[in-house]
Amino acid sequence: MAEAYATYAPGATRAAYFLVGDREVAHDIVQDAFVRILGRFGSRRQPEKFQAYLHQTIVNLSRNHLRRRGLERMFVQRGVPASSEPDPGTDDEMWQALQTLPHRQRTALVLRYYLDMSEREAADAMGCSDSAVNSLVTRGLASLRGQLASIREVT
Amino acid sequence: MTTQIERDLQAMFERREDDVVTAFVVPDGMQRRIRMLRLTYATAGLVVVGALAFGAITLTNDSSGAGKNLGPADQPTIEPQGEVQGNAPKLDELVGTWTVTGEEAAVRFSSDGSVAFATSVGRLGVPDTTGRFELEGEVVTFSGGCLTEQEWQTGIILGYNPFDDALDVLFTEEGCGVPAGTFWELKRVSE
Numbered sequence: 105m106a107e108a109y110a111t112y113a114p115g116a117t118r119a120a121y122f123l124v125g126d127r128e129v130a131h132d133i134v135q136d137a138f139v140r141i142l143g144r145f146g147s148r149r150q151p152e153k154f155q156a157y158l159h160q161t162i163v164n165l166s167r168n169h170l171r172r173r174g175l176e177r178m179f180v181q182r183g184v185p186a187s188s189e190p191d192p193g194t195d196d197e198m199w200q201a202l203q204t205l206p207h208r209q210r211t212a213l214v215l216r217y218y219l220d221m222s223e224r225e226a227a228d229a230m231g232c233s234d235s236a237v238n239s240l241v242t243r244g245l246a247s248l249r250g251q252l253a254s255i256r257e258v259t
Numbered sequence: 260m261t262t263q264i265e266r267d268l269q270a271m272f273e274r275r276e277d278d279v280v281t282a283f284v285v286p287d288g289m290q291r292r293i294r295m296l297r298l299t300y301a302t303a304g305l306v307v308v309g310a311l312a313f314g315a316i317t318l319t320n321d322s323s324g325a326g327k328n329l330g331p332a333d334q335p336t337i338e339p340q341g342e343v344q345g346n347a348p349k350l351d352e353l354v355g356t357w358t359v360t361g362e363e364a365a366v367r368f369s370s371d372g373s374v375a376f377a378t379s380v381g382r383l384g385v386p387d388t389t390g391r392f393e394l395e396g397e398v399v400t401f402s403g404g405c406l407t408e409q410e411w412q413t414g415i416i417l418g419y420n421p422f423d424d425a426l427d428v429l430f431t432e433e434g435c436g437v438p439a440g441t442f443w444e445l446k447r448v449s450e
Contacts, residue, residue, distance in 0.1 A: 106285050114281040121279045143293045153422045198271035218272045231346035245264050
């Protein structure tokens with residue numbers, strides 16, 4: 105377990121951070137993901153799929169977190185992460201724009217451009233089709249352009 | 260070909276990577292949580308064995324349907340023994356033969372909508388229980404079998420994990436001797 109944690113936790117935590125916009129929540133999500141995966145006997149049968157399963161679990165837990173807290177609506181309305189401690193990205197236009205996207209668009213962008221997944225891999229992690237990922241990425245990038253233009257107009 | 264917005268996005272990810280400092284050691288308490296979860300699954304397994312044994316005895320003693328299974332008021336309700344992970348399965352993902360991890364139980368979902376239960380894959384040819392199933396999103400409904408011409412399980416949530424080709428099953432309502440809260444992990448043995 106220690107080896108798996110040292111290998112996969114840093115990248116997974118950063119991915120979770122980009123998904124939920126909160127460092128503490130990202131740490132909690134990754135720990136929960138490791139507990140769920142390693143706590144299940146069946147999931148250890150195919151260790152070569154550990155990373156893929158970890159990413160899928162993180163996507164699911166991030167989605168659950170945002171649903172539970174209603175954070176996605178808050179992001180859309182306010183455009184800032186609802187964190188007990190301000191995250192350092194608040195002065196980063198691209199960061200702000202990413203946080204305003206609907207969760208599925210943001211997830212598709214994080215999987216494709218941060219974790220460098222193929223459309224097929226991202227589709228597996230998100231539980232949807234390749235074409236759905238393609239569409240989410242296209243719409244996400246278009247939204248980012250629009251958001252950045254709006255932010256720059258204001259400033 | 261990479262567009263400017265894609266390059267800007269990747270550059271932001273690189274800039275913000277250092278926002279998160281991750282220790283390379285397993286956090287305190289994580290190993291304990293993992294052990295607790297394994298214990299939970301082991302306990303759930305024992306509950307399922309008991310439930311299956313109860314169901315089998317009921318079926319054996321009551322093939323005419325004269326004596327029904329315990330009603331909802333008579334059956335103990337337990338807390339969920341596991342959490343469903345994965346996605347709602349498509350029909351072609353559900354169809355196939357599955358074994359219940361850690362238990363002497365096998366299930367076969369067929370593309371014609373029939374379902375069979377037995378204590379092993381080899382016994383699916385002469386199953387203990389047969390019936391019909393309908394899949395709607397993440398919920399599957401069984402009819403026939405245990406209580407003829409009645410729905411005997413309506414609250415069953417499925418979560419399919421394509422990486423392990425595993426199916427999480429959570430019974431949210433009791434029926435046919437299987438208590439609410441029972442959690443199964445199914446592993447596919449054939450298409």
